[in-house]
Every structure is written in C-alpha cells, then in structure tokens.
Amino acid sequence: MGTPGGEMGIPLLEEQEEVLPDRITHMLVLSAFFAVCGSYVFGNAVSYSSPAESGIMDELSLSLAEYSVFGSLLTVGGLLGALCSGKVADLIGRRGAMWVTDVSGIIGWCAIFLSESAWSLDLGRLLLGFGVGLASYVVPVYVAEVTPKNLRGGFVSLCMLVIAGGMSMTYIIGSLVNWRLLACLGIIPCLLQLGGLFLIPESPRWLAKVGREKDMKAALQRLRGKNADISKETSEIEGYIETLQQVSERGIFHIFQRKYARALTVGLGLMVFQQLGGLNAYGFYMSSILEKAGASTTAGSITTAIVKLAANIVAVFLMDKFGRRPLLLVSACGACLAGFLIGLSFLLQDYHQSTDVVSTLTFVGIVVFSGFFAMGLGGIPWIIMAEIFPMNVKGPAGSLVNLVSWSGSWLVAYTFNYFFEWSSAGVFFAFSGICCSAVLFIAKMVPETKGRTLEEIEASMTS
Numbered sequence: 001m002g003t004p005g006g007e008m009g010i011p012l013l014e015e016q017e018e019v020l021p022d023r024i025t026h027m028l029v030l031s032a033f034f035a036v037c038g039s040y041v042f043g044n045a046v047s048y049s050s051p052a053e054s055g056i057m058d059e060l061s062l063s064l065a066e067y068s069v070f071g072s073l074l075t076v077g078g079l080l081g082a083l084c085s086g087k088v089a090d091l092i093g094r095r096g097a098m099w100v101t102d103v104s105g106i107i108g109w110c111a112i113f114l115s116e117s118a119w120s121l122d123l124g125r126l127l128l129g130f131g132v133g134l135a136s137y138v139v140p141v142y143v144a145e146v147t148p149k150n151l152r153g154g155f156v157s158l159c160m161l162v163i164a165g166g167m168s169m170t171y172i173i174g175s176l177v178n179w180r181l182l183a184c185l186g187i188i189p190c191l192l193q194l195g196g197l198f199l200i201p202e203s204p205r206w207l208a209k210v211g212r213e214k215d216m217k218a219a220l221q222r223l224r225g226k227n228a229d230i231s232k233e234t235s236e237i238e239g240y241i242e243t244l245q246q247v248s249e250r251g252i253f254h255i256f257q258r259k260y261a262r263a264l265t266v267g268l269g270l271m272v273f274q275q276l277g278g279l280n281a282y283g284f285y286m287s288s289i290l291e292k293a294g295a296s297t298t299a300g301s302i303t304t305a306i307v308k309l310a311a312n313i314v315a316v317f318l319m320d321k322f323g324r325r326p327l328l329l330v331s332a333c334g335a336c337l338a339g340f341l342i343g344l345s346f347l348l349q350d351y352h353q354s355t356d357v358v359s360t361l362t363f364v365g366i367v368v369f370s371g372f373f374a375m376g377l378g379g380i381p382w383i384i385m386a387e388i389f390p391m392n393v394k395g396p397a398g399s400l401v402n403l404v405s406w407s408g409s410w411l412v413a414y415t416f417n418y419f420f421e422w423s424s425a426g427v428f429f430a431f432s433g434i435c436c437s438a439v440l441f442i443a444k445m446v447p448e449t450k451g452r453t454l455e456e457i458e459a460s461m462t463s
Helices: 009-022 026-059 064-113 118-146 152-174 179-185 187-196 204-209 213-224 231-249 258-276 279-284 286-293 297-322 324-350 355-375 380-388 391-422 424-445 454-462
Strands: none
Touching: 026 064, 026 118, 026 152, 026 179, 026 187, 026 213, 064 118, 064 179, 064 187, 064 204, 064 391, 118 152, 118 204, 118 380, 118 391, 152 179, 152 297, 152 380, 179 187, 204 213, 204 231, 204 391, 213 231, 231 454, 258 279, 258 380, 258 391, 258 424, 258 454, 279 286, 279 355, 279 391, 286 297, 286 324, 286 355, 286 391, 297 324, 297 355, 297 380, 324 355, 324 380, 324 424, 380 391, 380 454, 391 424
C-alpha cells in the first residue's frame, strides 16, 4: 500500500499541480473584465457617429462635409494610437497603456459633450480615436498574456464580443437619448476601467521582460490562485525571456529579419484581409446599402446586431474547442458567400429584376456577413496577433500590424461610397474575391495556436 507521501501519492499530487494553474480564478475573471472595458469603449466610439448624426448636425449647424470630417477623425486618431501602441505598452506596461487610453477617452468624450462648435467636436473625436487605437492593441495582448493556454482563445475573444455589445448598446441608447447625453454615458466605461486597473496585476510576461522577477511571480500567483503551483509556468517564462535577452544582445535591430518573416506575414496578412474584405463598408454604410436595395434599414440594423452578438458568443465557446484556423476558414467562406449574394442582388437590380428578390438577397447577404465575420475574421486576427510575436519584438510588430489595420480601415471607409456609386455590384464581388483569397491564405500560412503556451507558439514561428 502506498502512503500519501509515498510512491503512489506522488503522481496524484503532480496531476493536481498541472490542473490548478489552468483553472478560472476570480482574479483572472476580474482582470479580463476590467481589460475588456476598453473593448466596450472601442465599440461605443465606433458606433457613436451614427445615432448622433442628426442631433449634432441640427444643433451645431454642421454641413454634411463637416460631419464627415468629424466621423473620419476617429480613424485618424486610431492611426496615431496604433503607431505608438507597441512602444507605449512596452515602456509603461500593459496597465499603464490602458490608463493612457482611459484618460484620452475621458477627455475626448468631455470635449464632445461640451462642444459648441466643430473644432472642439473634432478634437474630442481625435482624442477618442487615439485611445481606441491604443486599446485595440494593448487589450488583447494583456488578456492573452495573463490567461492560461487552455483558456486563452475564449478569454481573448471576449474582446470582440464586448466590442459588438458596445456597438449594439450605443445604437439602442442613441435612439432614446440626445447626442450630448450619449457622449456623457461614454465616460462611464472609461472610469470603470480606470479604477479597476488598480485592482488587477500587471502582465507577468511584461514584468519578466523588464527584469521584475519578484513582481512577476507575485502577479502570476494572484492570477492562478493562492494554492496553485506556478513553478512550471514561471520557469517557462523566465527561460524564454532569458533566451530573448541573449538574442537581443547579439543584435536584434528591428522586426524585418528573416526569422520574423512568417509571424509578420501572418499578422499583416490577416489584418489586410480583415479590412479589405469589407468590414467597415458593411458596418459604416449598412443603412445606405439596404436603402439602395429597397430593404428595411431598421429591421436590418436590429437583425444584424442580434446575429453579431450571437456569433461572438458562439465564438467564445468554440475558440478553444475547435481552434482558430477552422473558425477563420469557416468565417472567410461565409464572408465570401455574403459578398457574392449582395453583388448578385445589385447585378439583378441593374437588369431591373424584382425589387423583392434584390432586397431579400441584400438583407440575407448582410446578415450572413455579420454572423460569419463576427465568429472569425472579426476578432481572431487580433488574438493571433497577440500570440505569435516574441516579447522582444511584440511592441514594434504590434504597432505595425495595428497601423496596417487602421490604415485599411480608413481606406475602405473613405473609398467605399465612390466605388459603390460607380458599381454597386462590382464592389461586393471584389469583397467576395478578397475573402476567397483569405481562405487560401489562412489554409497555407496561419498556424493553429490552440492549447499551446505563448512561448511555444513564438518559438515555432521563429524557428
């Protein structure tokens, strides 16, 4: 018979030690909750200009051109935030970067709330965009770095779920209150995150990177639970950071080296396909698309919001069960089909076919796109971006990927109306073709990261 400390007792203890660090703890949930408050601000800011349009233009006597400038400044601010996001997150930490996003967001919303003219309105929108651009990088990175490998996909996908929730709530609340009160309400999630960041630990991996070993162990212990054995995870993080420091000392100068080529190609490629696949065209101009097809804009907006939320909830539960690649492939195929359906509907309209057929195909296409895109291409590229880059280049690489994403966002948002007027069918057939190309890219280039530690993923991408 084996005793508790004897030969038969040791395997049981080892099995418990392996399970404990992978549990969902109260601190892990709290950390993820306060981090994704930044994702809610993202969704809130992106969708604010739609319900506020008529109120702002009437009260401040803005022209359509002036309001278009106001709307587009969020993207300009996002570009600026993306440009320095990695550097800020590396210099002052993940929590410090989120504090910057909150301060920027609070000042931005206050400027919009108090606006009596176009310049203060534009300044507020620009500051809000800067905070959102910074948050779009640091929030998924923080969540990925504090979460165990078997839970990481589901937790990081909460970012997209909360963004969708922020957008839906803004549309609903915006239909009930005026634009000033809607801006005032936007301050609440910023304040919630600002206070909550004092209650949660810094990313253990960032602490290890900057040499704060004692703080790293304390933060990891808080995240995994008081009785969890963190020795294995600690040694993996320390060993990997030590290897990176040795490599850095041999002269890593920038991210454009052959060893980082695959990670950079995957990160940039996914963002290009995400944006050029039509994300902002569907999101920003859904009402005008439905209106031109003769479909109900109200029914389209409500149905799309419900489907998008449902798809994001499904993605949270499927992410760590089936993996990133299968969801991306299904998502890209669905988006390809949606673009084809809408393109076909406008082609039929050009040939003066039944209005009912055109409106139905367009409505179905937009709903299909919203659902399939939300469950994969909408959020998984940000998850993979947070997973594939080594710590020593995560800052500059993340900034570059973020910058490309926001540049693509601006490009589609700015040019869509021109292309839509030129050829309504052609622009959606183009979106369909781009999503079809995304299927081939994902199948060939994108690795599966499910169930692997960040250190294992990063090592495989640079080997």
